[in-house]
Amino acid sequence: MRKLTSWALASALGLSALGATAFAQAEDIGLLNASYDPTRELYQAYNPLFSKWYKEQTGDDVTIEQSHGGSGSQARSIIDGLPADVATLALGYDIDAIADRTGKIPEDWQSAFPHNSAPYTSTIVFLVRKGNPKGIQDWDDLTRDGVEVITPNPKTSGGARWNFLAAWIYVLKRELGDLGKLDDPQYADEVKAAKVAAEEYVGNLYRHVPVLDSGARGATNTFVQRGLGDVLLAWENEAFLATQELGKDQFDIVVPSVSILAEPPVAVVEGNVKNKGEAAEKATHAYLEHLYSPEAQALAAANYYRPVNPESAAKEDLARFPDLELHTVNEVFGGWRNAQETYFDDGGVFDQIYQP
Amino acid sequence: MSTTQNILRPAQRTDMAPAESIPWVRYALSTLALLIIALFLILPLVAVLFEAFREGVGAYVDAITDPYTGHAILLTLITALICVPLNTLFGIAAAWCIARFQFPGRSLLTTLIDLPFSVSPVIAGLVFILIFGSQGWFGGWFAGHGFPIIFALPGIVLATMFVTLPFVARELIPLMQEQGAEQEEASIMLGASAWRMFWTITLPRIKWGLLYGIILCNARAMGEFGAVSVVSGHIRGATNTLPLHVEILYNEYQFSAAFAVATLLAGLAIVTLIIKSIVEWRQQRQWENASS
Numbered sequence: 001m002r003k004l005t006s007w008a009l010a011s012a013l014g015l016s017a018l019g020a021t022a023f024a025q026a027e028d029i030g031l032l033n034a035s036y037d038p039t040r041e042l043y044q045a046y047n048p049l050f051s052k053w054y055k056e057q058t059g060d061d062v063t064i065e066q067s068h069g070g071s072g073s074q075a076r077s078i079i080d081g082l083p084a085d086v087a088t089l090a091l092g093y094d095i096d097a098i099a100d101r102t103g104k105i106p107e108d109w110q111s112a113f114p115h116n117s118a119p120y121t122s123t124i125v126f127l128v129r130k131g132n133p134k135g136i137q138d139w140d141d142l143t144r145d146g147v148e149v150i151t152p153n154p155k156t157s158g159g160a161r162w163n164f165l166a167a168w169i170y171v172l173k174r175e176l177g178d179l180g181k182l183d184d185p186q187y188a189d190e191v192k193a194a195k196v197a198a199e200e201y202v203g204n205l206y207r208h209v210p211v212l213d214s215g216a217r218g219a220t221n222t223f224v225q226r227g228l229g230d231v232l233l234a235w236e237n238e239a240f241l242a243t244q245e246l247g248k249d250q251f252d253i254v255v256p257s258v259s260i261l262a263e264p265p266v267a268v269v270e271g272n273v274k275n276k277g278e279a280a281e282k283a284t285h286a287y288l289e290h291l292y293s294p295e296a297q298a299l300a301a302a303n304y305y306r307p308v309n310p311e312s313a314a315k316e317d318l319a320r321f322p323d324l325e326l327h328t329v330n331e332v333f334g335g336w337r338n339a340q341e342t343y344f345d346d347g348g349v350f351d352q353i354y355q356p
Numbered sequence: 357m358s359t360t361q362n363i364l365r366p367a368q369r370t371d372m373a374p375a376e377s378i379p380w381v382r383y384a385l386s387t388l389a390l391l392i393i394a395l396f397l398i399l400p401l402v403a404v405l406f407e408a409f410r411e412g413v414g415a416y417v418d419a420i421t422d423p424y425t426g427h428a429i430l431l432t433l434i435t436a437l438i439c440v441p442l443n444t445l446f447g448i449a450a451a452w453c454i455a456r457f458q459f460p461g462r463s464l465l466t467t468l469i470d471l472p473f474s475v476s477p478v479i480a481g482l483v484f485i486l487i488f489g490s491q492g493w494f495g496g497w498f499a500g501h502g503f504p505i506i507f508a509l510p511g512i513v514l515a516t517m518f519v520t521l522p523f524v525a526r527e528l529i530p531l532m533q534e535q536g537a538e539q540e541e542a543s544i545m546l547g548a549s550a551w552r553m554f555w556t557i558t559l560p561r562i563k564w565g566l567l568y569g570i571i572l573c574n575a576r577a578m579g580e581f582g583a584v585s586v587v588s589g590h591i592r593g594a595t596n597t598l599p600l601h602v603e604i605l606y607n608e609y610q611f612s613a614a615f616a617v618a619t620l621l622a623g624l625a626i627v628t629l630i631i632k633s634i635v636e637w638r639q640q641r642q643w644e645n646a647s648s
Contacts, residue, residue, distance in 0.1 A: 032591060040608050067591045068604070081490030081499055082507045082589045101491070217607045246609060 026059040027279045031287060033064055034084035036071035036158055036264070037217035038238050042120075042303040043088070049299060050290050054283060062283050070215035071158030078102070078269060085273050085284045088266045090158025090216075092116075092329075093336035095267045104271025118263035119291035120305035123326055124166040126254040127223065127232040127239040134230045138256050139170040142205055142231060149208045150229035152219040154343075154350055158264075159216030161344060163233040166260040167205055168343075169327050171198035173258045179332060203353035224251075235262065240304035240320065261326040266291065404622055407615035419605075419613035420620070427593045428601035429620070434509070435597065436577040439516045443573050447524025448566070452558075454525075455532035456540075466529070472521050480518050481586025484511060507589030512597065515583035520573045527569030528562055535561055564639035568632065575628040579621060 035043060047064040054062050067074070067082065071090035078084050079101045087095055092110065099105040110117050128136050134147055142149050152160040173179060175194035181187040210228060213219040216238060223232040224242050231254075234242070243251045266288045273284050290296055294312030301313035306321055333339040343349045409416055419425060453459075454466055472480065488495045488505035498505050505511045539561070543553045559566075581599040588595045596604065598621055605614035 037607065065591050065594055067589055068607070069590055077507065077589055079489075079491060080485050080506060081495055081504065082591075083504065221607070241609075 027061070027277075029060055029062045029276075029280045029283045031062060031064045031085045031280075031284060032067065032083060033086050033088055033287075034067045034074045034078055034082060035088040036074060036090040037068055037215050038159070038235055038241070039088060039264075040066070040068050041241065042237075042300065042305060045299055045303060046291070046296060049295060050287055053290060053293075053295075054286060057286075058279075058282075060279055060283060062287070064287070070156055072156050073215075078104075083272050084269050085276075085280075086266060086268055086288055088264070088288075090262075090264050091161060091336060092263070092265050093161075093340045094158060095265055096337060098267075098269070102271060104269050105267050106270060109267040110265065112268070113266065113288055114292060115308045116263055117265045117267060118308065119266060119288075119296070120264065120300040120307055122236045122262045122264065122305055123259045123324070124162050124233060124256075124262065125236045125239050125259065125322075126256060127234050127242055128230065128252050128254050130250050130252055132252050132254065136231050136254055139167060139201075139258075142167075143201065143208060147208055147231065148210050148229040149205060149231050149233060150211070150213075150219050150223045151209055151233040152216055153212040153214055156214045157216055157219075159219075159235055159238075160212075161339075162235070162260055162262045164202065164343065164350065165329065165333065165339060166233075166256075166258075167202050168198045169260055169332050170256065170258045171201045172332065173325075173327075179327060182332065199349065199353055202349075206354045236306070236321070237304035244304075255322045255324050258325045258327070261328045263328070401622060404615050404618050407611060408619045409612075410615075411612040415612050416616045416619075419610075419616035422613070424593050424596070425601060425617055428596045428598045428617070431509070431512070431596065432578050432598045435512055435516050436574055438513050439520055439577045440570060440574050443517060443520050444524050444566070444570055446521065447526075447528055447569060447573075448562075450525040451528030451532050451562075454529050456537055469522050469525050472518055477515075477519055477580065477582030478586055481515050481583040484514055484518075484583075484587050488514075506587050507591070507595060509595070511587040512584050512595065515587045516577050516580050519580050519583050520577045523573035523576065524566065524569035527565050527572070531562055531565040564635055564642055568635045568639065571628055571632050571635065575625065578624055 033043060033047075043064075043066055047066070051062050051064065054060060067077075067084065069077070071094050074082075074084075074089060075087070075094035075097050078087060078098050087098060087105070089095055095105060095109060099107055099109060106112070113119070126136060126142075128134065134141070134144075136142065136147070141147065151163045154160040154164045169179075172182070172194050175197050176182070176187070176190060182191055211222060213222055216235060219232065220234060220238050220242055222228050223234075224246050232239070232242075236253075239251075239253050243253060268284050268288060273281050291300075292309060294309070297307035297309045298313045298317070300307045301310065301317040304320070307313050310318055329336055329339055333342070341348065408419075450465070450469060454462060485506055486492050488498060488511065490496055490499055490506075492506075495504075495506060503510070505514070539557050540553055543557050544550075548556070579599060580597075581603075584597055585600055585603075588597065588600055590596060590600060590604065592604070598617065602614050602617050602621070605611075605617060
């Protein structure tokens with residue numbers, strides 16, 4: 001009996017030694033993904049997919065922890081020392097803020113991954129109550145008498161800044177007809193007049209907002225759960241989620257004529273990763289790279305994000321995304337740093353037009 | 357917290373005599389009070405229970421036994437286990453100091469103990485970020501030595517301790533001041549050591565007040581949201597306490613699960629209330645015995 005035990009022990013030891021040589025680099029790696037509110041469901045689905053794939057590729061076990069909050073406050077947390085390995089936020093400016101204040105993210109982070117480091121995109125649409133009782137079709141309808149609009153506070157919420165800029169783009173487009181005129185000095189006067197009109201419209205729009213929530217998820221809950229307002233300016237993915245998962249037959253999505261191409265970016269927080277060893281560094285980069293893989297892109301589409309490589313996504317998922325005219329922040333506002341400084345910093349356009 | 361003072365003032369009962377002599381005033385007031393209690397206390401509790409079980413007992417059990425919920429419970433318990441004993445020690449020491457000695461800065465100390473009551477918990481959290489965040493005064497040093505404070509257990513404990521600091525001290529100071537030092541002085545005169553005096557004279561006389569303070573301190577430590585929310589970082593399965601977990605579930609549209617976890621906190625509140633009533637009753641008896 002004793003002999004048997006020692007034999008079993010010896011062979012167990014031998015087997016584990018064999019296992020150790022076969023997976024000489026097999027490691028347990030923990031990653032922390034700091035993200036914004038609406039991506040909860042997406043990363044809940046993506047994390048196990050990545051862990052499985054990475055295990056097959058390298059033998060390493062990767063466990064991913066999630067932290068969610070408003071995009072701006074998540075950036076603030078990383079600046080204050082949240083040990084996030086990747087930042088998957090709502091807009092580029094928040095990642096710029098981490099890069100500027102801590103140096104933990106390289107200045108040129110946007111070129112680290114394809115498509116400006118945005119593996120999925122979205123846009124801003126309107127969510128209205130079933131049957132669209134207020135007859136809302138486009139941006140102009142939002143400022144009619146008796147229409148209440150729900151949108152979060154652009155000072156704190158990434159989604160709200162997209163909302164603000166989308167409204168702004170609409171007016172420029174309405175006034176100018178062609179956004180190419182923005183950079184053409186010969187139309188300078190016309191552009192100036194269009195900007196005045198935009199300021200007037202957006203100011204008027206915010207006078208129709210009864211409550212400014214601090215984040216996109218909070219605004220969705222205000223509209224869906226608390227039943228406030230006639231129209232919610234929302235991420236397309238949030239609008240889909242609300243109609244599909246929360247109240248089938250309670251809401252309709254209205255697609256405006258013009259909106260903004262929202263590119264939620266991803267970045268590796270190099271400063272937090274570099275001390276964790278080579279295996280962790282490799283896994284972290286792979287975690288973001290793999291977001292561009294066919295299976296992850298299909299997953300993004302299934303979670304109502306527009307995939308940047310749509311070829312592999314399910315046809316019925318893609319069919320849900322309506323065609324509409326979309327413009328980018330770079331094209332209209334010359335990048336997020338400019339947009340942030342002009343519109344959202346203290347004393348910027350938002351402060352001038354919004355009087356609570 | 358002013359229970360002891362109320363008990364000490366039997367005169368109050370005679371103040372109420374005029375109202376008592378007009379029956380309808382008495383009934384109207386009682387009905388009003390009961391209505392307000394039903395509206396503000398009972399109804400929300402019923403709503404929490406109703407929402408928690410809306411999707412059935414199975415969903416409720418799933419929510420409670422979820423590993424993330426388990427971790428949130430564990431973290432909340434650990435935090436309370438660290439904070440409550442430390443604040444108990446501090447409370448006894450501070451109350452002793454203030455009730456038994458005269459020294460310069462004594463009233464300043466009394467005021468400072470109350471500070472956490474008057475500061476918004478969010479501000480308390482932000483202050484710790486300012487001090488221990490990686491952009492803060494000492495945060496870089498701690499993180500550099502592999503001991504991060506913010507977005508980790510130490511930060512959560514610090515924030516909770518700050519918020520719950522006054523509970524025990526506030527309970528003991530008026531009690532010990534009322535009791536006076538005569539019995540303690542007598543024991544010292546009779547040759548008892550300071551240690552023996554504490555265990556045989558001081559502690560037995562303050563035990564119910566002390567227990568009352570500990571219960572309140574514990575309830576707040578487990579239920580604190582604001583300050584902890586600021587320093588937590590909201591990492592699931594790592595820095596999420598029970599109240600934060602409720603918020604996360606709610607934000608993930610898992611309403612039933614959110615309310616299921618909320619019943620744990622509600623249960624804690626009810627247990628606290630029951631123990632508190634028992635302690636209050638014992639405390640009152642002790643007072644009546646002492647004064648007769």
